[in-house]
Amino acid sequence: MIITRKTTYALRALKHLAETGGELTLTSRISEQEGIPQRFLEAILRELSRHGVLSVKRGRGGGYSLRQAPRDLTIARIIDIVDGHASQFACLDPIHPTRCAECPGPGACAAQVVLNKMGNASQRVLESLTLADLIVPQLEASNQ
Numbered sequence: 423m424i425i426t427r428k429t430t431y432a433l434r435a436l437k438h439l440a441e442t443g444g445e446l447t448l449t450s451r452i453s454e455q456e457g458i459p460q461r462f463l464e465a466i467l468r469e470l471s472r473h474g475v476l477s478v479k480r481g482r483g484g485g486y487s488l489r490q491a492p493r494d495l496t497i498a499r500i501i502d503i504v505d506g507h508a509s510q511f512a513c514l515d516p517i518h519p520t521r522c523a524e525c526p527g528p529g530a531c532a533a534q535v536v537l538n539k540m541g542n543a544s545q546r547v548l549e550s551l552t553l554a555d556l557i558v559p560q561l562e563a564s565n566q
Contacts, residue, residue, distance in 0.1 A: 425501070431458045432466050432504045433497070437556045439476070440492040446485035466504060473503045492553035498545065500553070 434456045439447055449467060453460040467486055470476045477489045488495075525531050 426505050428462075428466060429501050429504050431456075431463060432470065432500055433553075433556065434458060435463060435466060436470070436475070436488070436492075436495070436500065436553050439486060439488050440553055440557055442487070444487050446479055446483070446487050448485045452486075470500075470503060475500075475503065488553075492557060495553045496549050497551040497553070497555075498548035501548065 435452050435458060438452050438456055449460060449464050452458065452467075453463050456463075467476060467478075471478050471486070474489055475495060476486050478484070478486050
C-alpha cells in the first residue's frame with residue numbers, strides 16, 4: 423500500500439481524536455493543532471464518518487469523535503477508507519494493473535513474485551497495527 427498525504431492526515435486526525443477520550447472536537451481545532459488544511463481535513467473526516475469510524479454532531483457544541491475504540495481500528499482499514507485498496511506496485515494493483523515495458527506477462531515475471539510477497543507482508547503488518555499503536559508509544563515515552 424502507498425501511504426499518501428491524505429492517509430497521513432487521516433492518521434494524525436484520528437490520533438488527535440483518540441487522545442481526547444471521546445470528547446467532541448471541532449474540525450478547526452484538529453486542523454490548527456495538527457497542521458492539516460481545514461478543507462482537506464473536512465473531506466477526510468466526512469469520509470471516515472460515512473464509513474462508521476467517526477460520530478459527528480452538528481451545530482453548537484458539536485464536533486467529531488471516534489465511534490469505536492482505537493484498538494479496534496486497524497491502520498489497514500483507515501488506508502482502505504481514505505485511499506481505497508491500492509497496491510504498492512503498479513503491476514500488482516488488483517483493479518488497474520499496469521505492466522512495465524519489459525514485462526513478459528502475468529505469472530512470467532520473477533520480480534512479481536518478490537514484489538507480491540513484499541506487498542502481502544506489508545498488508546499483514548498494517549492489519550496488525552491499530553490506532554492505539556499510534557498513541558501508546560508516545561504515552562510510554564512521556565512516562566520515562
